[in-house]
Amino acid sequence: MAADTGQRSLFGEILDWMLAPLLVIWPISVALTWLVAQGIASKPYDRELGEMARSLGLQVAAEQPRAGKASARYALSPEAAALLRADEADTIYYQVLGLRGEYLNGDRNLPVPTADETIVPWELHFRDDEVDNENVRVAYLWVVPEGMGPSGKTMLVQVAETLGKRARLTNEIIKGVILPQFVILPLAVLLVWLALARGIAPLNDLQRRIRSRESSDLSPIDERRIPDEVAPLVRAINDLLERLDQSISSQKHFLADAAHQLKTPLAGLRTQAEFAQREIDEGRSSPGELKRSLQQISLSSQRAAHMVNQLLAMARAEDQEHAARRSEVNLPELAIETVRDFVPRAMEKRLDLGYEGPDEASSALRILGHPLLIRELIRNLVDNALLYTPAGGTITVRVVEDPFGQVCVLQVEDSGPGIPESEREKVFQPFYRALGTNVDGSGLGLAIVREIAQQHEAEVTLDEARPRRPGMVEPDGMGPGARFTIRFQAHVLKGEEPPLSGA
Known part of the structure; x- marks a missing residue:
């Protein structure tokens, strides 16, 4: 699948994240409103239905069964029957069951509560049920007839009502709550759009300010006229x-x-x-x-x-991408090859050029770097020493490997006049050459050395090779010399261990 390279709009991104939750929450709000409306609509009708069931229960309890008759039947008074049948909007059912659960009066097809329900006399209960495939709300209670005493026997009285009035009231509540939302929702979207457009206006202003700049204008952007978030x-x-x-x-x-x-x-x-x-x-x-x-x-x-x-x-040396391509570099091998290349020139100037350190075969440490740049670093150090060391002097290229495998040190020291401490930082600047020297050089060698070292996260230090001692007289042109030290991070070869001290 091809990657999406199209630019994304920050305005559209924020708008999506603001409107998406709103559009998700709205149907949830409708569903919750529906449930709440059903509860609100049911409460007054439940109270009325409960009062009817309690009144019927009191009447049933007052008409005690006659002694000696096991199946007495209860007949409601005409006023009570008229009250139960007076509702024109919904159908009302009632049922009375005797002490043994036998049918006494009312509607036979009205379902009874489950057998495992706990019976508490005169406690009013409600449930949802069906009568003739029609949903009804049922209020029921267990009645203790008067004069029965604590015998534990009860009669069941139930009054059920269809849900027509409740549904109409629920719909009225839903209309009163939901219909305004159809006006509020588009208005909220419009306000979000306008607020976001107003909030993102400083970004557009910043964009115009940047685009209107000249290509040569690299002055800082004014931070006083931008939002804190930007x-x-x-x-x-x-x-x-x-x-x-x-x-x-x-x-x-x-x-x-x-x-x-x-x-x-x-x-x-x-x-x-x-x-x-x-x-x-x-x-x-x-x-x-x-x-x-x-x-x-x-x-x-x-x-x-x-x-x-x-x-x-x-x-x-300044090319970041070129320097980033690194591999394992054998520092002793590069140092030895560089010394060999400069031997003819050293002999021509009557200089003693030598190498100290492990040979390329016995070295167990490597540095991660660019071989061409590392070779250029060593060549510039040696070339600098050859330029400033007078005839008869010595130049030593030294590689010291850390016995613990942490660093690999390169040193190039000479017996020349040395570099005053006040100039040791300046010599690494491009085209800088120490005063009082008639050396024919470009002034770039040490600047290249520092740049390559920085590209390889290496530390460069410069000090005297042979500190002066009081009363010491140096030969003509000789001095304390200069010692350049570069510390590279070492890399141990796979399958080999760094040499231990004293081994």
Whole structure:
């Protein structure tokens, strides 16, 4: 079944939830009104019917059976019989049964109470029954004839009435209650509609205000003119606008810096090319001068290519979707491969570049990350150390695995001049380079390192590799060095246990 991609109306959604219970409750209200109306209509007629049964019972009790006659019959007075038959709207039945349950007078086909009913003399009871397939209401009681004493014997007196008057009164009550509801219900729906339209008007106003904005307007939405219920949503939008404004500002600043940084090598390329061309045109160029010009052109092109590569690496590091595709990464393996790649350059600068830690085969820990980005992080740290460490210095890439399998630590330290504490936070900013250094770099390496570490929820710290001691004299260009430490969350290989300390 295809998913429903259509937009839902908030107005219609709220209206449905408000009207649906109303339309469900209305028939329930009609049914309850019907039951209540039946009870109200029955009460006065039950009292009248009960009085008739009690009057008949008193008359029966007063006419004691004659001694010696086992089956005396009771004849009602003409006035009592006329009273029972006086109702023109309904038919009234009565019945009198003797001490032994024998029929004495009245209607023979009137049903009697159930045999298991408790007999309490002179207590009036009511029940619903049928006579000749017609529903009737029956009032009955057990009568003790006068002069019988506490013998326990009773006579049954019943008076029944059809339900015509009760049904008419019930219908009148229902009409008086239900008919106004047919007017009230549409009026209630209209009022709900108008109230909901009035209540949702601020949302429409907010929508118009947002749509009327320029695409470049990222200022916060005014929260004073919105309902309290929408305020959290507007605050969330304002927070998003603020972060978007910061992101766009950072991108503009980054692009401006990148354009400025690329302009220098590109200008050098153009200047050297124009100079060589002018020398050739004037016939003053010698092979040595032409070679120097070509070397400068090559150097400027290398700087531009390096800058472009760093910018691409920065873009990859900031790509959330790209960084989210993670797999198990063998950190020692990447560290060893990076050191091998940089050995020729280290030897060219007369630097001692080495690796300390487990080899790729013996490592039992992995980190979850993007291999390409982790490799870029290590390369930038090593490249930074090679740039700032003077000839004769040492650079060490170290991997330390937690014996409890919690973290996997990468360290890159050098024996260079180090980074003053006041600048240790600034060096992670794009295009920032420490003052007093004549290093030819892009200023993006450490910014890329921090961005990749943040993408992998890793902690980056910077401190001195060899703290200074009083009276200590460093060789020319050497210093306390810098140690970059990145702590990754470790991931134990399936089926293997992390190495225990002391093992």
